Each structure stands twice: as C-alpha cells, then as structure tokens.
Amino acid sequence: MQQYLDLCRHILKNGQERVDRTGTGTISTFGYQMRVNLQEGFPLLTTKKIVLRIVLGELLWFLTGNTNIQPLVRQKIRIWNEWPYEKFKQSKAFKGESLEEFIERIANDDAFAKKWGNLGPVYGHQWRDFFRTDQIKELERSLKEEPFSRRHILCAWNPAQIKEMALPPCHAFVQFYISSDGKRLSCQLYQRSADVFLGVPFNIASYSLLTHMFANVLGLEVGEFVHTFGDVHIYKDHLE
Known part of the structure; x- marks a missing residue:
C-alpha cells in the first residue's frame, strides 16, 4: 500500500531520535495523516504478513466488551x-x-x-461501558437517526481509568462521517502512539474492518479510512 510506504519514508527522512518507555529508542515524527479509499479495496498490507483472522478476532473481542x-x-x-x-x-x-x-x-x-x-478497563470496556454508556449502541443509533451529525464518536481514552489499564489506549479516538448524499461511511482514527512496523498495519486493517461492519449494518457503502497520528515512530531494532 503506497500510503504506508510513504509514511515509512517520511519518518526515515524527517524523524528525530527519541528515547521511549521500552528503552529501545525510536525514530519519531509528530503529526501525520494518510487517507485510504476503501472503495478501491481492503487495505491489507502485502509488505508485511497480516493474518486477517487475528485482526477480526481481536476486533470482535473488543466489540463484546471483554477485557x-x-x-x-x-x-x-x-x-x-x-x-x-x-x-x-x-x-x-x-x-x-x-x-x-x-x-x-x-x-x-x-x-x-x-x-x-x-487487562483492566481497556478498549472493549470503554467501548461498551464508558461510565455506563454503551458507545457502540449509541454510535449505531446516532448514525441511523442523525446521519449528518458531527458527534459520531468512539473513544477509548478514559483519563479516570488510565492507571487501571495494562496499557493506555494507543488507538484512542474514532469519528465516523456519512457523505452528504447519504451513501458512504468514512472513518477517521486518531492514534496517539503508533509503532509503524508492528502496530500500524494491524490498526489500518482493524478500523477499516470496523468501518465495513458499520456500513453493512447501516446499508451504506464504505468511503475513506483516514489515519491521523500523534507520535508515529519506527523502533531502532526494526530499521533493518
């Protein structure tokens, strides 16, 4: 996928060396966005082996609310x-x-x-029980009843429970958007921390799949997957 390769090149060209929580060290940039037209096909990378069964299994696990x-x-x-x-x-x-x-x-x-x-109150818990709010049900309702709302939000970042989580959410904030003609559903993911080699290919597939799921429930076509990054990095031990 060209957008992913462009991201890798951008980091290698413009990134800065940074220390990190793991002690490994990274090459990092801050603030990057890529767009994928889901109508052109499903964005499963071929430059790295991604097992779709694993992507689907984790996503369904999130959707059940299990942690x-x-x-x-x-x-x-x-x-x-x-x-x-x-x-x-x-x-x-x-x-x-x-x-x-x-x-x-x-x-x-x-x-x-x-x-x-x-794992503590990680993704699935926040999606299905964010202070007693089932965000998945609310998202489905709002997309059906208020298709042009700007409030189609799914949030995994709960400051009150961060310390209880095994790992604070990396892919933390999602917004859905229905096109003006009411035909296509797009998704934008904000990812605060993104491991380009291990995590990002998986995240692209997972949230593209979630977009397909919601589009199917709503009777819509898919539009774009927009991936917005905060700290996007390549670990030094992945450079070769």
Missing part, C-alpha cells in the same frame, strides 16, 4: 499475552512459570484466567 485474554488465547491470538504475564511475574503467586506455561493455564483454568488474565 480478559482467555478468549483470545483459546483462538491462538497472542498479541496481548505479555501484559498479564508481566503482572503475574511480580506477584507472590509466581513460581517461575514460563510465558508458555502461564498462557496454557490461562486457556485451561477458568479461575486462574479470571484472576490473572484481565
């Missing part, structure tokens, strides 16, 4: 495994188990998974 990794683990979706494992390692219950042993127990021991598999 426990057990359903993902049982589907062999591993993208969230390390966060609860790190928390478990710091507990008195940790007896030297490997990540693989921890995940196997999450998959097969419901009581253990309930105690140690939760």
